[in-house]
Structure formats: structure tokens, C-alpha cells
Amino acid sequence: MNAVQYAQNVADLFALPEGYLRVKELMDSDTASLDEVADVILLDPVLTSKLLKLANSAIYNLPYQVESVSKALLVLGKTQVYNLVLSIGISSACSKIDTSAIDLERFWEQSINAALIAKYLAQCCKIKPTDRFYVAGLLHNIGEMVVLQNNTDMARSCQDYSLDERPWQLQERLLGFSYAECGAELLHLWHLPDSIVEPVALQNSSRFDVKNKAQLIIHFAVRLALANQHPELYSTKQLIDPFVLELLDLTQPDIIRAIDFCNTEGLFILSVLNPRISTIY
Template sequence: MSTPLTYDDIVKNLDDLPSLPAVVMELLNSIDQEEVDISVLAKKVSHDSALTAKTLRLANSSLYGLQVKVTTIQQAITFLGFQTTRNLITAAAVTGCFAEGRCEGFDHKRFWRHSIATAACAKVLARQMRFNQDYAFTAGLLHDIGRLVLVACFPQQYAQAIAHRDAHDCSMLEAERAVLGIDHVDAGMALAEHWNFSDTMRLAIGGHHDPETPGAGFLAAIIHVADAMVHALDLAQMPDGLVPPVSTVAWTALALNEETCLQLFRETELQFGEIAMVLLS
């Protein structure tokens, strides 16, 4: 059995991780600020042609139902608004940021399928709750980002955790704690700190498994329920088909009925297909 890892071990390894384009870091750091010079940001993003292409494909997807075809970042901002465009840029950048295939048993594509499905579901849920859909989408996309940190920094140990999960038929969270001594929530929080995520994002990542923790915030409850719904729908076709237990506190806070749930499922499935096609192609 390997020596348990600590939070400090993660922090020490964060500098070895791939870094996001500078403009994306700027976008993530400014998520809670209203005053941002949009034209300057649009210009900066357009210098990265791959990022621009992916962002515009998302903007033109049926997810947003635009009647016009947008061909520049500035146009996307005009038609979709700054918040939404910032989200799309973040989604396009983060999904292309981590290298694949360094950890035995970890399926990179399935990981992103689950994250994208959670983002889609969180966005639909947020609209239902009259909560900021853009925060929900980004938090849904990044809620499990700590797994990528563990896979990138400690591939051998994480492979052991995956083997442990398969052998003991437990959740990945339990397997991480048993084998590594820490879990992907700890790793996600370390990365959120390192990448200067806003407090809003940090709380959602930190609380998505325990939304009843005091101060976890409403966004954590949305991500928690979206995560469970997506597991139930099995959009990512995960080998560990376990649906995580849903917190009664979070479920009660969202006050969903059966009819609303069915509608959420339908919309999530539709949006997921569209977003996955753009982000994972």
C-alpha cells in the first residue's frame, strides 16, 4: 500500500500541471466582477485560433438557438452576453487542457462526458431555480476537476484507487480516500486555489458531495443534484454505475417534482449531445 498523500503533496505538484491560456485564467479570476473590458478580452481570445474556433462552434450550437451565425468572439458576446461567452471559452479551454492516457483504468473521454453532462444538467436546473445559469454550467463542468489533478500528478496511485473501486464495488470517492488518503474534492480545492477561481466556484467544487455542510451554498446543492441525475441517466456510460446518494437537504432545497424531473432529464440529454459533440471532437 502506498503512503497516504496529503493536501500539501497536491499543492507541491500543481506547478507541473498544464496551465490554461492566460486569457482563460483572466476570465476565471474575474467571474465575480461585473466591470471587465469586453473588447480587450475578445481581442485576446481571438489570438488563440483553436480556442476561438471551439468557442464559436459552441455558440452556434442549438444549445443557444441563435437565429444568426456568429463568426467572431465579439459577436458572440453581443448575441449571447458576456457571462455566457466567458463560460463557453472556459469550457473550450479546460476540456483541451489535460493530457490523456497516463493512468491505467482512467477513461479521459468518459470523465469529460460526465462533466459536460453535469454542466448541462446544472444549467437546466439553475434556470428552473432562477439561479445564475452561467455559474451553474461552469461549476458543473469543473466539479470533478480534482480527479484530473490526481490522475496527472499521481497516475500510479490513482490506478490503484481505480482497481480498489472495482474490487470493492464502492464509489470512487471512497476508493480515493482508502488508497490515497485524500480525495478529488481536496485536489479540486487545491487547484481552485492555484488557478484563482472565484469563491463561488470554490464553494461549489468543495461542497458538491456534502452540500449540507454549513456555508456550502446553493450552487453546491445544484451541482450535487445534477451530478446524481447524470449518474442516473448514465450519459457518460461510466463503468461504476453507482448513483451517489442524494442529500435530503439539497433535494428539499430544490423542491423538484416528478414532472419537473422528467423535463430536466429530457433537456439535459438534448443539450449534452450537442455540447459533447463540440467539446470532445
């Protein structure tokens, strides 16, 4: 099977919840109120509890308890709520799949780190809005779930990357395509915009275009997240072409700050998605 067939096979099973789609629609609207968004969120007890947990977490250090979804929306802000709702939506979609064959902690850490780094780099490059970079980073490895649902043994084998064979190289050797390709096909079936699908599809490409900042940022973020997750295997110098730094006008201090940002923010997002996962920090 090719990448398209892999994605088509799971499109019906592996779908974003209706609640996420409705929240996204309201948050993209210029006329929807916070109360309308809150009403939709309240229909989902899991989403409600996780929003309240985050609003009351140490990251905000509020002198009072946040007891309503409307208040949580004010505390967190539109961008943070959007990012969290998407993260929970993806987590819900993944819950329909038997993930015992892969390291789920590694999958989520990689996804969240890439999302946060992509968001930070977009801010450094003064590109707005930054939401789409967070989303593309979060979904950059969703192809792993696609392959897992189609072929458990193959997904297990694709985890055995090494210093000499990077993840996307191993995937291409075993599957004939990368997770980036079949993941992008799934996102296309989800009707996500090209501004998100294209950077995911091109994340492994070494053909850089200074005009395509989105591809450059996701390419950079994915590799930086991988180096951050596996310092025993990879360094940033091994994974990141200096030419990409030059095209994005970024410096080594920017890299350090991006890693610090994802390590700090990632802890809270992971703790909301799965408290057990956050204990790895």
C-alpha cells in the same frame, strides 16, 4: 502525500491559459465591450475556431453563416461564451497531461453533465448568477487530473468503482482523500473565488445546510450526472437523499428535465471540445 501536496505538485504545470484569464477579466467588467473580448479571443486560433463552430451549429439554426468572432459573441451571448471559454481552457490545461491511463471520454462527459445540471438546478431554484454553478460543476472532478499527474496507477485504480463502492468512497480508501478535496486545493491555487471552491470541496458531504444552496446544488448535480452516466450501476434514488430534494424544493419532474437539458446541451459542448467524444451519444 495529502490532498494539498498533490495539488501543489501540479500547480505550475496544470494552469489555466492566460487567454482564458484575460477573457474572464473582460467579461466580468462592466465597461469592457464585445469588441475588446473579441480581440482577445482572436489571439487564440483554437478558441476562435471553436466559438465559430458553435455559433454555426444546429443548436442555433441560423439562416446565415457567422463569420466573425464579434458576431459569434452576439449570437452565443455572454454566459455561453464564458462557459465555452472555460471549458476550452480546462481542456487545454488537461492536454499537458498524459491521460492514456484513464477514460477521458468518461471524464469529460461527467464534467460537462454535472456543469449543465448544476446550471439548470440553479435556474430552477431562481439563484443568480448561474455561471458559478456551471463552473463548479465543470470543475467538480478536476482532482482526477491532479491525481493522474501525480500517480498514474492510483488514478487508474480509482476508476474501478462499483455498485457497492461509489467513486468518492473508493478514492478515500485508496488515497486517504477524495478528488473533491485535492481538486478544491488546485482551484484555490488558481485563485478561483470561494463561491466556486467551497461547493467543490463539500460535494461529497452528507451534512446539509439549507442556507448553503451552492453546496446542495453541486452535491445534487454530481450525483445526478453520475446516475445519468452509469444507469447500469446507479439510480437517482440510490445516490440522492430525498432530504436534498426537499431542501431545494425540487420535484421528480425537475430531475427529468435536468437530465434532458444536460443530454441535449452536452452533445454540442462535447462536439466543440472533441468531435470524437460526441460520437458516444
